[in-house]
Amino acid sequence: MEWFAAPEYWLSRTVLQRALAAVYLVAFVSAALQFRALIGERGLTPAPAFLRRVPFRASPSLFHRHYSDRFFAAVAWTGAALSAAVTLGAADRVPLAVSMAMWALLWVLYLSIVNIGQTWYSFGWESLLLEAGFLAVFLGNAGVAPPLPTLLLLRWLLFRVEFGAGLIKWRGDACWRRLTCLDYHHETQPMPGPLSWFFHHLPRPLHRVEVAANHVTQLVVPFLLFAPQPVATGAALAVLGTQLWLVASGNFSWLNWLTIVLALSAVDTSSVHDAPAHGPTPLWFEVAVIAVTVLVAVLSWWPVRNMLSRRQEMNRSFNRLHLVNTYGAFGSVTRLRHEVVIEGTDEEEVTDTTRWREYEFRGKPGDVRRLPRQWAPYHLRLDWMMWFAALSPSYAAPWFTRLLRKLLESDRDVLRLLRTDPFPDAPPAHVRALLYRYRFTTWRELRSTGAWWDRELVGPYGPPVSRRASEPG
Structure with missing residues (x-):
């Protein structure tokens, strides 16, 4: 032929x-x-x-x-x-x-x-x-x-x-x-x-x-x-x-x-x-x-x-072999950026003066002075899912609390997915998640502060988790 x-x-x-x-x-x-x-x-x-x-x-x-x-x-x-x-x-x-x-x-x-x-x-x-x-x-x-x-x-x-x-x-x-x-x-x-x-x-x-x-x-x-x-x-x-x-x-x-x-x-x-x-x-x-x-x-x-169809779906597989799928991306665009920031403390009692230390992720925004890195085509799965977690706490419900508990245990495999571990010697006593509003700085702000991001606290993302509460009775 x-x-x-x-x-x-x-x-x-x-x-x-x-x-x-x-x-x-x-x-x-x-x-x-x-x-x-x-x-x-x-x-x-x-x-x-x-x-x-x-x-x-x-x-x-x-x-x-x-x-x-x-x-x-x-x-x-x-x-x-x-x-x-x-x-x-x-x-x-x-x-x-x-x-x-x-x-x-x-x-x-x-x-x-x-x-x-x-x-x-x-x-x-x-x-x-x-x-x-x-x-x-x-x-x-x-x-x-x-x-x-x-x-x-x-x-x-x-x-x-x-x-x-x-x-x-x-x-x-x-x-x-x-x-x-x-x-x-x-x-x-x-x-x-x-x-x-x-x-x-x-x-x-x-x-x-x-x-x-x-x-x-x-x-x-x-x-x-x-x-x-x-x-x-x-x-x-x-x-x-x-x-x-x-x-x-x-x-x-x-x-x-x-x-x-x-x-x-x-x-x-x-x-x-x-x-x-x-x-x-x-x-x-x-x-x-x-x-x-x-x-x-x-x-x-x-x-x-x-x-x-007027009700077009994005990224849908019609069979379990993932053959002949439908694709699409960003049918809607968010106007504001929110980020979930996870912090821990080694103090046994939490007070207004408690010092909290932040966990840094490899790819997602955290430290406002850190320029975002190029990771693609490598896929940082946890970092991506943290973006969805900021959009919808219910989306992250099946795994987010377990993530916090893993940090309380200083779980080696989870910590390997992060950029920094602020508690290298002993696990934290408490961890918490906060929701921040992030935006890119202006040219003037970048020159004066050296920060690529500006962030503003929105409030708690969920209740804190303590090591004592996580330990079996």
């Missing part, structure tokens, strides 16, 4: 696969380094308890067969090692069937993690990585020409990411239609980056241009991904440019980088010389690719219906 092969995309496929494997690597390392505190046997929301109440059919995972922290670590580090090997080109040096098995194993391992990850893995980029990783199984390797149907499926995935995000904005917060959302967003986004302060202070007319360009990129450009070349390449480059702008302006885990990876599926590299010679495409591979294409076409009914 001559129409099946698209050799002109050989370089795009190579870069796409290596970059996708690198995203997998970040995801597996993130899981390996953070799971014990979050979903481990003694974590904030323990996976064993989840596995006891949720059946396999509702959350397919290898861990339904067996769970232990040691086994989870083995799965995560195996995924990281395999991802690193594929990033370095191992999947191109083996037969096609073995290459497909390597990609399939990555997908199964990460699906197993996401499906028991509970609230810590409820982000849209988890489903996006799984869907892209599943399609990569059918992208072939250096032994065969890139299959056109799989490239089109990757573009269809990119279309849903961009167009879904554009629709949810246009239908959602009125500030998107008024072109004013970026007057607030750079300051109130979940985890600002080192340039977010500067983006926030761009002239307001430029913020209007940013929003207008976003609408064009997300509502018009996605259709051009399916146009003849070189239009499709131009559309992909427009997406790439927009995503790099977002990378510079904040920390959104691997969402932006993975979107860039998907855009490579539309970049024609036929002008690049020294294209490799591909062997004949096996019939069984063609059949498998066509079968997956039909499957995606059938499953697309649900995300298409969602995008056309």
Whole structure:
């Protein structure tokens, strides 16, 4: 089938696969380094308890067969090692069937993690990585020409990411239609980056241009991904440019980088010389690719219906395998930034003169003089969830009190997720959580105080927790 092969995309496929494997690597390392505190046997929301109440059919995972922290670590580090090997080109040096098995194993391992990850893995980029990783199984390797149907499926995935995000904005917060959302967003986004302060202070007319360009990129450009070349390449480059702008302006885990990876599926590299010679495409591979294409076409009914609905949902998976999902982000933008600040004291009795010491998180705002750091594509899960906790105490109810109790115990795994432990020698006697209103300082305030943030106490976030009350009677 001559129409099946698209050799002109050989370089795009190579870069796409290596970059996708690198995203997998970040995801597996993130899981390996953070799971014990979050979903481990003694974590904030323990996976064993989840596995006891949720059946396999509702959350397919290898861990339904067996769970232990040691086994989870083995799965995560195996995924990281395999991802690193594929990033370095191992999947191109083996037969096609073995290459497909390597990609399939990555997908199964990460699906197993996401499906028991509970609230810590409820982000849209988890489903996006799984869907892209599943399609990569059918992208072939250096032994065969890139299959056109799989490239089109990757573009269809990119279309849903961009167009879904554009629709949810246009239908959602009125500030998107008024072109004013970026007057607030750079300051109130979940985890600002080192340039977010500067983006926030761009002239307001430029913020209007940013929003207008976003609408064009997300509502018009996605259709051009399916146009003849070189239009499709131009559309992909427009997406790439927009995503790099977002990378510079904040920390959104691997969402932006993975979107860039998907855009490579539309970049024609036929002008690049020294294209490799591909062997004949096996019939069984063609059949498998066509079968997956039909499957995606059938499953697309649900995300298409969602995008056309006035009650469009963001980041929804319609099946437990996270295939053919719907995507979207920031349908509404918060105008004020609130942060939950956790403090502790080693004084046994709390009085008006008690000295409280603050726990510092790695990524979320805390110390007003500390410039936000760049963490993406690495995902600080606890820091992100603390942003949601400030928005809604009920959202954090399943784990927040347990977090405070872990701090009273000086839990080693939880403390590893934090930037500082103000009680290195002995656990605190009491901890408390306060709610602050944060805002970026002005240029004048930055010059005079050296502070990137200004904060004002709103009040207690909840009742204090004491070590004595937490100890068994």
